[in-house]
Amino acid sequence: MIFGLDHKMNIKKNIAMSENGFIFNPATGDSFSANRMASFILAALRSGKSEAEIKTDIIENYEVNPEQVNRDWDDYVIQLRAANLLEA
Amino acid sequence: MVIAITGLNANDNPGPGVAVARALKQALGHDLRIVALCYEALEPGIYMPDLIDVAYLIPYPGAGIADLKERIQYIHQRENINIVIPNFDSELYNFIKITPWLQDLGINALLPSHKQLAERDKENLADFGKKYGFVIPSDHKIHTLADLDKAIEELCFPLVIKGKFYEAEICYTRDTALKAFHHFNARWGLPVIAQQFIKGTEINIAGLGDGKGNAISIIPMRKLYITDKGKAWAGVTIEGAELLELARRFVAATKWPGGFELEVMRDADGKLFILEINPRFPAWVYLTAGAGQNQPAALVKMIMGEEITPFGDYAVGKMFVRYSWDELVDLADFQQFSAFGQLSLDKVIV
Known part of the structure; x- marks a missing residue:
């Protein structure tokens, strides 16, 4: 396995996401604008895909190596947690 | 239906009157006549003909109940008010006091009692929390500089200094706390409140x-x-x-x-x-x-x-x-309200 442990992450069920990357947390009133890749990952997480599946999709579709994906993924998850968008 | 409202000061520290008028006009339509009760000639709501039908000057709460009753009686004779909705904290004591008298005139209101009003007052909020089981930040009532120093010692910085009725400032030093204390004392009277910053x-x-x-x-x-x-x-x-x-x-x-x-x-x-x-x-x-x-x-x-x-x-x-909007006003209308304390918005020409 390229990515080690396959963590399961769930986006909070009440989070509203639009196709153009706008995210609204109705519990806090916070809103965010996600770029294309961030939106892609959020949609994939919401559809139930695992971390490994999403990372594999990214590597297959973009010119990026697994190490870079892992580093960026960790940063992204920190941001999602800080933004209060993930289930505890 | 004729509804009298206060709080038409739609400025950078706005009263709720314009929003209340807008909500009422939206729900009750054109059968509704809004009577604006205002304290100053430059309250913006006076000059909003789409929301307000007529505006009257009323005495400040400090003038007392007799002056308020006299003025409302005068307005009621002309407007036949059905309901009054006061929108300022500082005027509520007087309006609650005259509620039975208003009802005798045929003017209805739904207001808290003096006891209910006092219980949730900033001065009594901590006791209110204890009584009903709500979590309230610690606070101190400040009458003197010694009180302020004691509050600083116990609450530490930052802390929030609050006026008796309105306004609050987060303070990070004794100097700013002292300045806020004097400012709010001069503006709203004592006590000033020092509250734990959350x-x-x-x-x-x-x-x-x-x-x-x-x-x-x-x-x-x-x-x-x-x-x-x-x-x-x-x-x-x-x-x-x-x-x-x-x-x-x-x-x-x-x-x-x-x-x-x-x-x-x-x-x-x-x-x-x-x-x-x-x-x-x-x-x-x-x-x-x-x-x-x-x-x-x-x-x-x-x-x-x-x-x-x-x-x-x-x-x-x-x-x-929210947004700012420059309402154009004919000087004659401003003069009319300033000099005579009343203005029919039918006459306002923009």
Whole structure:
């Protein structure tokens, strides 16, 4: 396995996401604008895909190596947690 | 129907009057006549012909009850008022005092009692919390500089210095706390309040109680843009069962009649602190109409004796964005109101 442990992450069920990357947390009133890749990952997480599946999709579709994906993924998850968008 | 309202000062520290008028006009249409009761000739609501039908000057609360009664009697003879909705904290004591007299005239209102008003006052908020089981930040009543120093010692910096009726400032040093103390003392009188600073997300809840312990409407709002006076310039309705429950508990515990606003801080652990309880609608109350629960209109229906079923759902994610607007006023209208204390908006030509 390229990515080690396959963590399961769930986006909070009440989070509203639009196709153009706008995210609204109705519990806090916070809103965010996600770029294309961030939106892609959020949609994939919401559809139930695992971390490994999403990372594999990214590597297959973009010119990026697994190490870079892992580093960026960790940063992204920190941001999602800080933004209060993930289930505890 | 003729409804008299106050709080037409739609400035950078706005009263709720213009928002209340807008919500009422939207719900009750053109059969409604709005009588604006104003304290100063430059309250913007006086010059808004789409919302206000006629405006009258009334005496400041400090002038006392006799002057207020005399003026309202004069206005009532001309306008035949059905309902009055006071929108300022500082005038409520007098309006509550004259409620029986107003009823004798045929003017109805739904206001808290003096006891209910006093219990949620900033001065008594800590005791209120203990009595009803709400979490309230620690506070000190400040009458002297010695009181201020004691509060600084116990609450530490930062702390919040608050005026008796309005305004608050977060202070990080003794100098700024001292300045705020003198400022609020001069503006609103003693005591000035020093309150523990709670770091977190500020949430405001607009509510309407029926006076029997039932919450007719509850709308929580998160401030998105805050002015240097701490006022919401933009906000969005949010969901939160715990916020609705907090407001329901407040209404059930106090049997609050009429509009109110809870100013709440949610800390990082999700704990809800009540920072203030305002005994009237907030300036952003038109958002309640936008979210599907027109609180001013529901208040009027209650006052008119209609059986009101508590609202259920509301639109989460409904925003308001306040803006400034230069209302053009003919000098003759300003002169008319300044000199004679009344102005029919039918005559306002923009």
